[in-house]
Amino acid sequence: EKAGYEHFMLKEMYEQPRTIVDTISPRVRDRNGEREIHIEELNMTDDELRAIKKIHIVACGSAYHAGVTGKYVLEGLARIPVEVDLASEFRYRNPLLEEGCMVIVISQSGETADTLAALRESREKGFQVLGIVNVVGSSIAREADACLYTWAGPEIAVATTKAYSAQLAALYLLAMKLAKVRGLMSDREFTALLADLKCLPDQIELLLGQKQKIQRFANRYLGARDIFFIGRGIDYAISLEGSLKLKEISYVHSEAYAAGELKHGTISLIEDGTLVVAVSTQPELYQKMISNIVEVKARGAFVMAVTNEENKAVEKASDYVVYIPQTNPYFTNSLAIIPLQLFAYYVAVGRGCDVDKPRNLAKSVTVE
Numbered sequence: 001e002k003a004g005y006e007h008f009m010l011k012e013m014y015e016q017p018r019t020i021v022d023t024i025s026p027r028v029r030d031r032n033g034e035r036e037i038h039i040e041e042l043n044m045t046d047d048e049l050r051a052i053k054k055i056h057i058v059a060c061g062s063a064y065h066a067g068v069t070g071k072y073v074l075e076g077l078a079r080i081p082v083e084v085d086l087a088s089e090f091r092y093r094n095p096l097l098e099e100g101c102m103v104i105v106i107s108q109s110g111e112t113a114d115t116l117a118a119l120r121e122s123r124e125k126g127f128q129v130l131g132i133v134n135v136v137g138s139s140i141a142r143e144a145d146a147c148l149y150t151w152a153g154p155e156i157a158v159a160t161t162k163a164y165s166a167q168l169a170a171l172y173l174l175a176m177k178l179a180k181v182r183g184l185m186s187d188r189e190f191t192a193l194l195a196d197l198k199c200l201p202d203q204i205e206l207l208l209g210q211k212q213k214i215q216r217f218a219n220r221y222l223g224a225r226d227i228f229f230i231g232r233g234i235d236y237a238i239s240l241e242g243s244l245k246l247k248e249i250s251y252v253h254s255e256a257y258a259a260g261e262l263k264h265g266t267i268s269l270i271e272d273g274t275l276v277v278a279v280s281t282q283p284e285l286y287q288k289m290i291s292n293i294v295e296v297k298a299r300g301a302f303v304m305a306v307t308n309e310e311n312k313a314v315e316k317a318s319d320y321v322v323y324i325p326q327t328n329p330y331f332t333n334s335l336a337i338i339p340l341q342l343f344a345y346y347v348a349v350g351r352g353c354d355v356d357k358p359r360n361l362a363k364s365v366t367v368e
């Protein structure tokens with residue numbers, strides 16, 4: 001059933017282009033010759049969408065990381081304040097949910113105990129909960145007021161890849177829809193964003209095609225003790241996910257840091273030869289990231305940059321570069337994650353780890 005792939009994880013990484021098409025295309029429709037985003041499952045009128053004052057996103061693990069990206073995209077495009085919480089924290093902190101707020105829970109399995117508890121707690125308090133869920137008919141899908149399915153299909157590998165990518169796509173659609181009904185997006189901008197969304201699957205395919213290059217690079221780090229991922233803004237969100245992928249399947253210790261936070265502690269961990277993966281996809285932050293790269297290199301770090309082709313300055317500053325194709329700055333996480341997934345995968349393979357079933361982890365965490 002692995003369809004010729006060595007592991008389910010690799011197979012599922014290769015299913016990401018399809019997953020994104022399946023999540024997006026049923027929700028982009030033509031009406032009177034105009035394209036619109038139609039999220040039927042939301043069951044909310046445009047007036048109701050306009051009335052949303054705040055969004056709380058609640059999830060665990062990678063789904064939480066998708067939520068962190070969602071915060072940047074929703075706040076940026078729809079100008080709605082967003083709070084993102086880990087479900088295990090949210091449920092015990094007596095969260096302040098105010099009139100007009102909407103709760104979004106994100107879960108691949110739809111069975112994660114803490115996420116389900118957060119959903120129940122929010123509904124008991126009288127708030128509407130939207131689930132972004134992959135498994136059809138799961139507990140979260142059934143109990144949420146509305147459910148937006150990520151059509152990724154069954155995910156077998158414990159480390160999520162395609163469901164995570166589908167969660168990002170679902171959040172982009174939601175952010176664009178909200179921005180549009182709130183009058184914050186011109187038709188031109190909307191059309192441009194739709195065009196960029198449409199390109200993502202092919203661009204992901206292209207990045208997957210670089211797997212040998214990434215494997216060769218990963219093979220140099222099979223004995224690494226620590227690896228750091230740094231980024232700013234939305235690139236910080238993808239650093240979190242890249243770091244989680246690596247540590248969960250390869251057992252190499254890794255941390256993600258907001259690049260501006262390095263000086264406040266982490267930089268003391270950088271030694272001669274330490275690998276620092278620097279994600280830099282946001283043009284207005286290129287310069288700031290270069291300063292951070294220079295800082296870690298001065299302490300002996302080896303820097304792999306994940307960046308846009310136009311960013312020649314970062315190429316000069318770092319030791320190794322992976323380029324991602326051109327897209328809207330809000331969508332770069334969908335592309336930057338591909339080399340990071342491949343890197344984690346090949347470090348794990350090279351170390352002889354059980355990639356699809358990492359020790360101590362379960363696909364669906366149904367206990368607290």
Ligand code: F6R
Binds near residue numbers: 062107245
């Ligand atoms: C990471 C991973 C976990 C899950 C987390 C939430 O690769 O698989 O961190 O993302 O356990 O699971 P769901 O999405 O099923 O609620």
